[in-house]
Amino acid sequence: MRLRNVSPDDVDAYVRMRCDPVMMADLGGPLPLEGMADKVRRDAQEAAADLAWLKMIVPDPARPEVAGTVTIWSHDTDDGPISEIGWMVLPEFQGQGLAKRAVRILLEQARDQERWGLVHAFPSTSNAASNGICRSVGFRFLSDVAVTFAGRVLQTNHWVIDPGRDLT
Numbered sequence: 001m002r003l004r005n006v007s008p009d010d011v012d013a014y015v016r017m018r019c020d021p022v023m024m025a026d027l028g029g030p031l032p033l034e035g036m037a038d039k040v041r042r043d044a045q046e047a048a049a050d051l052a053w054l055k056m057i058v059p060d061p062a063r064p065e066v067a068g069t070v071t072i073w074s075h076d077t078d079d080g081p082i083s084e085i086g087w088m089v090l091p092e093f094q095g096q097g098l099a100k101r102a103v104r105i106l107l108e109q110a111r112d113q114e115r116w117g118l119v120h121a122f123p124s125t126s127n128a129a130s131n132g133i134c135r136s137v138g139f140r141f142l143s144d145v146a147v148t149f150a151g152r153v154l155q156t157n158h159w160v161i162d163p164g165r166d167l168t
């Protein structure tokens with residue numbers, strides 16, 4: 001598996017992930033198609049500037065096919081700035097361990113570069129696969145918490161990992 005920066009050519013993959021009702025079922029429903037090309041362009045610029053790690057998951061390095069995304073970014077909360085990780089894998093690639101491997105690879109990179117500090121994750125309480133990833137990679141469960149994503153309130157589990165100490 002290879003992780004590469006998102007590029008302006010990844011609009012199709014973004015649309016398939018973020019504008020699809022099944023993919024977004026645990027994230028408050030599909031986002032509008034309008035504005036997605038702009039979002040990809042902004043994300044590609046942010047990735048190229050190394051402001052955030054916005055990675056496309058490429059299962060077979062010999063082929064360009066994209067299976068999903070894994071990202072780490074920093075943002076402000078009421079309790080100050082935090083680093084957060086998120087992931088998505090397209091339906092035809094699910095159930096093969098790809099999300100778990102991609103999450104582990106990005107957290108190993110965070111550990112090796114000593115970047116991002118504690119990394120938080122907020123999967124929906126109903127997302128068994130994502131909560132399973134957190135548990136098996138070495139995250140600690142903190143609490144359940146309501147978070148706002150794209151203007152919608154989601155019930156989530158709050159997990160945290162110190163990549164330098166907790167990665168299993």
Ligand SMILES: CC(C)(COP(=O)(O)OP(=O)(O)OC[C@H]1O[C@@H](n2cnc3c(N)ncnc32)[C@H](O)[C@@H]1OP(=O)(O)O)[C@@H](O)C(=O)NCCC(=O)NCCS
Nearest residue numbers: 023088089094095096097098099100123128129130132136
């Ligand atoms: C959630 C998602 C990323 C999982 O991707 P995936 O590549 O299929 O996950 P993996 O194959 O790496 O499986 C991870 C773990 O979840 C388990 N799992 C996978 N699908 C599952 C399911 N439907 N129910 C319960 N457990 C499941 C796997 O057995 C594995 O656990 P293990 O390590 O104990 O074996 C993917 O389904 C997805 O993108 N869904 C839609 C978007 C989304 O919900 N994103 C996450 C928001 S927090």
